[in-house]
Amino acid sequence: MSAFAxxxxxxxxxxxxxxxxxxxxxxxxxFKNSRRLDELRNxxxxxxxxxxxxxxxxELDGCKLTALNGGPEFKFTEAISLVVRCDxxxxxxxxxxxxSAGGSEIxxxxxxxxxxxxxxxxxxxxxxxxxxxxxxxxMLKMKKIDIAELERAAQP
Numbered sequence: 001m002s003a004f005a006x007x008x009x010x011x012x013x014x015x016x017x018x019x020x021x022x023x024x025x026x027x028x029x030x031f032k033n034s035r036r037l038d039e040l041r042n043x044x045x046x047x048x049x050x051x052x053x054x055x056x057x058x059e060l061d062g063c064k065l066t067a068l069n070g071g072p073e074f075k076f077t078e079a080i081s082l083v084v085r086c087d088x089x090x091x092x093x094x095x096x097x098x099x100s101a102g103g104s105e106i107x108x109x110x111x112x113x114x115x116x117x118x119x120x121x122x123x124x125x126x127x128x129x130x131x132x133x134x135x136x137x138x139m140l141k142m143k144k145i146d147i148a149e150l151e152r153a154a155q156p
Contacts, residue, residue, distance in 0.1 A: 003038035003057040004066070012065045012082070015074050016115065018048055020067035023115045024058045030098040031060040047071050081110065081118035089147045095121045096144045105143040123147050129154050 037057040102114030132154040
């Protein structure tokens with residue numbers, strides 16, 4: 001039985017040009033408790049070399065995903081992102097540094113990784129903090145989230 005049969009009913013499916021294996025290795029190196037689960041080799045050679053990896057099922061810290069070597073037709077946009085919930089500034093700093101390496105920092109905790117996939121590196125209590133107008137204004141000026149600064153801004 002394929003690993004896909006054990007996936008949740010809904011899970012992310014990510015379209016890469018021809019570097020899905022590189023992306024999966026990159027992501028698995030960042031997130032603890034991550035691994036490749038299964039792969040499907042290309043039987044026809046229509047999307048990449050015959051016998052090359054077509055799809056890779058993988059898990060990032062409990063989230064099951066699939067990566068596809070689908071060719072250059074489609075690119076990632078900010079219209080969809082993966083959110084990393086962080087419990088401390090240390091976690092924010094770690095994931096921000098790793099995921100933004102070779103990519104670009106955006107704003108409000110958003111970044112694009114070196115494959116063009118958008119991520120939000122977000123403190124767990126961000127929704128509570130930004131209920132305060134001054135904290136929301138502070139966040140809008142940030143790229144990487146600074147929890148202490150948001151907490152100061154949220155004080156009455």
